[in-house]
Amino acid sequence: MAEKINKEKDCSTFGLRKINMIADKKNIAIPDFRHTAPVDQVGVEERASRFTKRSIKKETKLNGLLLALNMIDLTTLEGKDSDGKVKQLCYKAMHLHDAYPGLPTVAAICVYPSMVKVAKAALGDSGIKVAAVATAFPSGQSSRAVKLSDTRFALANGADEIDMVISRGKFLQGEYNYVFDEIAAIKDACGDTRLKVILETGELGTYDKVRKASEIAMYAGADFIKTSTGKISPAATMPVTLVMLEAIRDFYYATGKRIAMKPAGGISKSKLALYYLVMLNEVLGEAWMNNHWFRFGASSLANDILMQLEKERTGVYQSPNYFSID
DSSP states (O other), rough: OOOOOOOOOOOOOHHHOOOHHHTTTOOOOOOOOGOOOOHHHHHHHHHHHHHHHHHHHOOOOOOOOOOOOHHEEEEOHHHHHHHHHHHHHHHHHHSSOTTTTOOOOOEEEEGGGHHHHHHHHHHHHSSSSEEEEEEETTTOOSSSHHHHHHHHHHHHOOEEEEEEEEEHHHHHHTHHHHHHHHHHHHHHHHSEEEEEEEOOGGTOSHHHHHHHHHHHHHHTOOOOOEOOOOOSSOOOHHHHHHHHHHHHHHHHHHOOOOOOOEEEOOOOOOHHHHHHHHHHHHHHHGGGGSSBBBBEEEEEEEHHHHHHHHHHHHHOOOOGGGGGOO
């Protein structure tokens, strides 16, 4: 690992003066975000495609499916969400398939702040976390005061994790300090609660901008970087996720601080989830191969994994009707 950076750098252009505290009290120099490393588009896409060519044998496949299941954030983020729907999703999280003994639970339930209290009560002492989207999700088009209020409301109701969206308009205008300060302010409000920063990569346009947004989020205090809200297309893709994983790797080499990753949206098949795990292992290594450092933002993925697990166990596929939708 590269040596810890101790070089002093003038951070007077940033609105908050809490850089060292946010970065785990380490003396981390803040780079000039106008000059991030360029991304080789052809190289990234070719390497990402190679991960889908790996041969995964039966025992490894089974272990991978169980691991992927344990990495899922089951999500309901709709205007029609009700107490009953959230309670049903929580029950599914705790009882994925009672006929299959020894299954792990999912990692978390992801809901709007107004549903956090309902989810916390429904999950009880199951150990499943409650993540709340905040900061005017999914557009992020609101004032910082509203975003902070939204975050504090979720925390006050018991959220274990906060998923925020960056201000993509400001980012695309080149106002990188604004985006940095906003993330830092939300992280300051979160305290020890883990913060996932959603880049909405489908709106950023290029891999270079994905890399830049990843670096801004990590240096501003993100605990996770996350691809997408799941509300636009394209959402998560393997090349975009590879760019973000490599940014995490380089950040770790530069600072010694480990950042988690969450691809979200468009990952609905177990075979694709396994390819993501292959990529994760080859880029970041075994230390990231758990749900503390990697998550899938998905709901339909859980049922497909359950179908594959039943196929491995019994030799035949069960009908989707045997698994609850929510």
